[in-house]
Amino acid sequence: MTRKILVLAHTGRQDAIAAAQQACTRLSALGLTPVMRPEEASGLQAAYGTAAAPTETLGEEVSLDGIELVMVLGGDGTILRAAELVRxxxxxxxxxxxxxxxxxxxxxxxxxxxxxxxxxxxxxxxxERMTIEVSAWQGDTLLGETWALNEAAIEKANRERMIEVVIEVDGLPVSSFGCDGIVLATPTGSTAYAFSSGGPIVWPEVEALLMTPISAHALFAKPLVVAPTSVLAVEILTRTDAWGVLWCDGRRSIDLPPGARVEVRRSDKPVRLARTRQTPFSERLVQKFQLPVQGWRGPVAHSGRHLR
Incomplete structure (x- = not known):
């Protein structure tokens, strides 16, 4: 039985179509069976015609249960879409x-x-990368529940009006303020929306949950890093009639009326990332953000001992 590899690409982009053609051709040449979703296989066929790489179709010839690994060709958004498919x-x-x-x-x-x-x-x-379970409530009514690999972001629904919130950790209130939103993130998501909102960068090996306010009008509105066993919550106050919206990984949304409550906790279902290089996270950080490290001399020996 041949090994089946799902190739997932953003075929609306020419570079992604070319990458998918190259990947599928090489996989086939090495004795593996490339698999694509119907819409992406159609994009490949439209671009290359009879020269398109041979593939099987997910949901028709192959089920997800028969897939060994997913090769994702694209940016982080495409990887988040793939995680949604196979988690x-x-x-x-x-x-x-x-x-x-x-x-x-x-x-x-x-x-x-x-x-x-x-x-x-x-x-x-x-x-394995930690994910979070996210639920939104209005009193005893469940507005919706979903999950996220990067973050659950609570944002103001109207550009002109901020939302008033109370933030909570483990059932106890921490602070209340007006803001443009709150980002509740995993360590993986610390380099995404939470980072652009002023949150700390957390190494992926650290087990923690993050809470980062967005443009808060308060003296105490600092990013929080809490235990992975903690439960984070944000309540939208009814002092105004401003609505919010909950976005998970920028892909799934739930409307939040005044009085709504969002709860976030660690999920028992991680996302699995294949790693081919043992690159330290600090090195990846420098490469991805092109950080200046000129002049670094590294650790030196002191009194006959070497730093480790």
Whole structure:
């Protein structure tokens, strides 16, 4: 039985179509079966015609249960879409970055052939990334529940009006203020929306939950880092009639009327990322953000001892 690799790409972009054609061709040449979703297979066929790489179709010839790994060709948004598709099946994702920063991706476009070889030789490890369960309530009424790999972001629904909120940790209120929103993030999401909102960068190995206010009008409105066992909550106060909206990973939304309450806790279902290189997170941080490190001299020996 041949090994089946799902190739997921943003086929609305020409570079993604070209990358999908290259990946599927190489996978097939190495004895693996490339699989694509129907709409993406159609995009490949439209671009290359009879020269399109041979693929099988997800949902028709192949089910998710038959997939060994997903090669994701695109930026972090495409990887989040792939995570949404396969999280319940515990299938690992290997990202090849075609975007800008691409923090979740394992390799770059120039390394695509090498990434395919890693998949063929199973030359990768699997890293589990924490996710969060998110629920929204209005009194005893459940408005909706979902999950996120990066963050649950509560934002004001109207550009002209801020929302008034109370933030809570483990059933106790911490502070109340007006703001443009609150980001409730995982360590993986600390380099995404939470980072752009002024939150701290948290190493992926750290087990924690983050809460970062967005443009808060308060003296005490600092980012919080709490235990992974904590339950975070945000209530939208009824002092005004301003509505909010909950966005999870920028993909799934729930409207939040005044009085709504959002609760976030650690999920028992992680997302699995395939890793082919043991690159330290600090090195990845420097590379992705192009941080200036000129002049660094590194650790030195003191009194005959070497720093480790």
């Amino acid at each position: 319940s099946r515990e299938i690992p994702l290997l990202g090849v970055n075609l975007g800008h920063v691409g923090f979740l991706a394992e390799s770059e476009r120039a390394d695509l052939d090498e990434a395919v070889r890693w998949v063929a030789e199973r030359d990768y490890s699997v890293e």
